[in-house]
Amino acid sequence: MDFAANDEQRMIADSLARVFSDAGYPGGADDTWPALQELGLLDATYPEPRGFGAGMADVVHGLVEAGRAAAPEGMIGAAVLPGLALARAGMAAPEVPEGVVCFADGEGLRLAGGALSGALRVVPGADVAEVLLVCLPDNRLAVVPMADVARDSYALVDGRGAADIELVSVRPAEIGVPVPGLAEWMRDAAATAFAADALGAMLALRDMTQGYLKERKQFGRPIGSFQALQHAMVDIYHDTEHFLSLVHLAAQTCDGDDVALQMRAVSSLKRFLGGRMRRAAASAIQLHGGIGMTEEYALGRFVKRVLVADMLNGSADAHGARLARMIAVETRAGLDQTQTQEKVA
Amino acid sequence: MELFYTKADLAFRDEVRRFLAESLPEDISATFFGYRRHSWEQMIRWHKILGQKGWAAPHWPVEHGGTGWTPMQQYIFDSEAMLAGAPRLRPFGLKMIGPVLIRFGSDEQKARFLPGILSGENYWCQGFSEPGAGSDLASLKTRAVREGDEYVVNGQKTWTTTAQHAEWMFTLVRTDPSAERPQSGISMLLIRLDSPGVTVRPIRTIDGDHHVNEVFLEDVRVPADLLVGEENRGWTYAKYLLGNERVSIANVGQSKAELTLLKRLAAERYRDGVALIDDPVFGAKLADLEADFLAQEVTNLRMLSSVSPGGDVGALSSFLKLRGSEIQQRIQELAMEAAGAEAAPWQVLRAGEAKDSYGTHGWLFSRAFTIFGGSSEVMKNIVAKQILGF
Ligand SMILES: Cc1cc2nc3c(=O)[nH]c(=O)nc-3n(C[C@H](O)[C@H](O)[C@H](O)COP(=O)(O)OP(=O)(O)OC[C@H]3O[C@@H](n4cnc5c(N)ncnc54)[C@H](O)[C@@H]3O)c2cc1C
Numbered sequence: 001m002d003f004a005a006n007d008e009q010r011m012i013a014d015s016l017a018r019v020f021s022d023a024g025y026p027g028g029a030d031d032t033w034p035a036l037q038e039l040g041l042l043d044a045t046y047p048e049p050r051g052f053g054a055g056m057a058d059v060v061h062g063l064v065e066a067g068r069a070a071a072p073e074g075m076i077g078a079a080v081l082p083g084l085a086l087a088r089a090g091m092a093a094p095e096v097p098e099g100v101v102c103f104a105d106g107e108g109l110r111l112a113g114g115a116l117s118g119a120l121r122v123v124p125g126a127d128v129a130e131v132l133l134v135c136l137p138d139n140r141l142a143v144v145p146m147a148d149v150a151r152d153s154y155a156l157v158d159g160r161g162a163a164d165i166e167l168v169s170v171r172p173a174e175i176g177v178p179v180p181g182l183a184e185w186m187r188d189a190a191a192t193a194f195a196a197d198a199l200g201a202m203l204a205l206r207d208m209t210q211g212y213l214k215e216r217k218q219f220g221r222p223i224g225s226f227q228a229l230q231h232a233m234v235d236i237y238h239d240t241e242h243f244l245s246l247v248h249l250a251a252q253t254c255d256g257d258d259v260a261l262q263m264r265a266v267s268s269l270k271r272f273l274g275g276r277m278r279r280a281a282a283s284a285i286q287l288h289g290g291i292g293m294t295e296e297y298a299l300g301r302f303v304k305r306v307l308v309a310d311m312l313n314g315s316a317d318a319h320g321a322r323l324a325r326m327i328a329v330e331t332r333a334g335l336d337q338t339q340t341q342e343k344v345a
Numbered sequence: 346m347e348l349f350y351t352k353a354d355l356a357f358r359d360e361v362r363r364f365l366a367e368s369l370p371e372d373i374s375a376t377f378f379g380y381r382r383h384s385w386e387q388m389i390r391w392h393k394i395l396g397q398k399g400w401a402a403p404h405w406p407v408e409h410g411g412t413g414w415t416p417m418q419q420y421i422f423d424s425e426a427m428l429a430g431a432p433r434l435r436p437f438g439l440k441m442i443g444p445v446l447i448r449f450g451s452d453e454q455k456a457r458f459l460p461g462i463l464s465g466e467n468y469w470c471q472g473f474s475e476p477g478a479g480s481d482l483a484s485l486k487t488r489a490v491r492e493g494d495e496y497v498v499n500g501q502k503t504w505t506t507t508a509q510h511a512e513w514m515f516t517l518v519r520t521d522p523s524a525e526r527p528q529s530g531i532s533m534l535l536i537r538l539d540s541p542g543v544t545v546r547p548i549r550t551i552d553g554d555h556h557v558n559e560v561f562l563e564d565v566r567v568p569a570d571l572l573v574g575e576e577n578r579g580w581t582y583a584k585y586l587l588g589n590e591r592v593s594i595a596n597v598g599q600s601k602a603e604l605t606l607l608k609r610l611a612a613e614r615y616r617d618g619v620a621l622i623d624d625p626v627f628g629a630k631l632a633d634l635e636a637d638f639l640a641q642e643v644t645n646l647r648m649l650s651s652v653s654p655g656g657d658v659g660a661l662s663s664f665l666k667l668r669g670s671e672i673q674q675r676i677q678e679l680a681m682e683a684a685g686a687e688a689a690p691w692q693v694l695r696a697g698e699a700k701d702s703y704g705t706h707g708w709l710f711s712r713a714f715t716i717f718g719g720s721s722e723v724m725k726n727i728v729a730k731q732i733l734g735f
Pocket of ligand 1: 505
């Protein structure tokens with residue numbers, strides 16, 4: 001129960017870490033996408049033969065490394081999620097061998113006469129994708145060539161790419177069969193993947209801050225000798241450990257079949273991320289003083305990753321509300337059960 | 346955390362549930378589900394039932410009466426018992442002095458004391474804190490002077506929880522006032538509370554209850570064979586004991602049960618025709634608590650599974666106590682809010698009735714969770730120093 005990576009997971013995570021450190025991340029300008037592609041690291045979640053159908057619990061270890069290195073590649077949107085979506089939907093990879101595919105939540109899209117219309121905002125990885133996978137509200141996965149849509153590409157605050165997409169009566173190349181709960185599952189999987197990345201960023205933030213407190217001197221001594229700062233540092237450390245637990249818990253529930261637990265775990269994770277982790281990231285800046293505010297200093301890259309994970313895939317409030325609804329439903333079910341038992345007795 | 350249960354864990358849980366269904370007296374679970382606090386008598390009765398079953402001290406080594414359960418199984422037992430409405434056994438014998446005697450005590454001490462601790466026959470209290478020695482426990486002044494084969498003890502202990510019920514007190518005393526470091530002059534003595542020269546006086550706490558006491562020690566003669574381990578090594582034993590105490594205060598199993606009860610309370614209370622559990626503002630607080638609890642539950646299991654049985658939990662215990670105590674306070678806080686005006690009357694209890702578990706007094710007493718067993722500030726000092734290396 002220590003969530004340590006198994007050999008295979010460790011191998012993937014270590015390979016990723018090596019590629020990133022060779023590229024000089026955080027901050028290096030290299031584009032590691034081809035190297036990752038060559039090592040087969042980008043296709044892990046794809047069903048065979050393109051990948052090997054890795055699950056969420058398998059890839060989180062690698063995503064932590066991406067976050068820790070603040071890697072600018074849009075791995076989650078343009079590799080992990082599309083692979084997971086295809087595997088979950090039981091579909092083969094679309095006909096672009098090795099091509100970049102991205103995934104979007106199709107909430108709000110309209111399907112009329114076999115054609116899709118509507119707008120998708122802030123789709124991670126859509127800037128580089130050749131194919132778009134959209135999960136329709138009726139839990140079917142649609143495959144849409146990016147050539148058929150209008151896209152407006154840009155970078156997110158943390159440097160990773162994304163795009164807004166406009167679909168005007170686009171006929172998908174393929175539409176799968178409905179898979180119960182697919183849309184909800186994909187939303188939870190996406191939230192978990194970004195949270196795993198944010199965990200890596202938080203671990204880096206935590207190490208940087210701890211190191212800085214020991215190095216930086218004011219009033220003739222390391223600022224880490226001041227108790228107020230030590231306690232703030234303990235809070236960051238503490239919350240990050242709890243966040244780590246939630247990331248791994250959520251990942252395991254995504255691979256399992258207990259949907260209620262999955263929703264509870266993922267919403268807890270997002271609530272925790274938007275609350276305690278955002279505060280921890282803010283505190284890390286505070287503990288650095290002015291240097292923490294500079295674009296140049298690496299700290300900001302990590303903070304921004306935490307913010308992106310916080311903002312995407314449902315707000316902390318939306319997840320808080322979902323969690324509260326689940327608590328109400330579960331509590332009533334528990335009460336009904338005890339009342340029935342009492343009656344029987 | 347059923348997600349992590351193995352087949353064996355699930356079978357074990359069923360066994361625990363069967364046992365609880367058969368053996369947990371109805372009045373005891375009814376107390377819990379009636380939002381009331383267990384009485385002392387109920388706690389002792391349950392302790393004796395567990396003692397007979399051989400389940401009172403799962404964490405002890407098997408040869409001394411432990412069960413050999415894994416940390417996961419211990420947690421399953423703990424949370425199932427609490428969820429069924431069982432009282433929490435008091436930690437002073439089972440979690441504090443018991444493991445110290447097992448690790449550092451003499452064979453005679455083990456033979457003499459462990460069976461009574463296990464069975465619930467003998468009850469212990471903790472005489473560490475003094476008026477002048479709280480967070481800075483090592484500054485304690487209670488003096489023990491060796492005379493022949495006895496120690497003569499003089500001084501005062503305070504905040505001694507349930508000394509009014511205890512027969513024995515494990516005590517830290519100063520045996521070498523000239524030691525270079527204050528920590529090196531401290532010993533641990535076992536003192537019978539009915540010894541001549543011992544006076545126990547009640548202290549009322551702000552919840553109106555009698556939990557704690559002052560214990561005065563005047564020329565109390567303690568046979569030298571009641572010294573634990575070696576003279577002047579008491580601080581080492583105390584640190585080991587405090588680690589176990591802090592893990593026990595983090596108390597995840599009990600939080601799980603109380604959180605479940607809190608949700609029931611919220612489902613049964615209405616405000617302007619809306620059940621509290623459906624109220625978005627209250628719901629958001631519950632959701633935050635749930636998220637923090639889930640994180641704590643998994644973190645606790647994750648970290649404790651790395652400690653070998655009977656091993657020293659060290660600074661980890663300080664880490665775990667921090668959030669554990671905070672979560673328990675927030676459960677009390679929301680229970681008080683859920684009760685609303687009903688939480689306000691001071692005398693919610695009629696004579697002879699058990700105290701309810703959601704009043705303002707519940708909130709008031711819960712303030713102690715971040716004070717006793719080492720305050721949150723001191724826990725953070727320890728984590729900063731021992732885990733983060735400041
Ligand atoms: C209900 C209850 C039950 C108890 N039961 C027992 C018992 O059974 N046996 C027993 O031996 N003791 C018991 N205690 C005592 C408890 O362990 C002490 O209260 C605790 O260690 C704090 O000591 P203090 O009360 O003297 O507070 P102080 O040490 O005076 O602390 C006052 C404030 O200063 C802060 N502070 C102190 N030192 C530092 C520092 N270095 N850095 C930052 N902040 C600091 C504290 O966190 C606190 O906020 C109990 C206490 C309570 C309230």
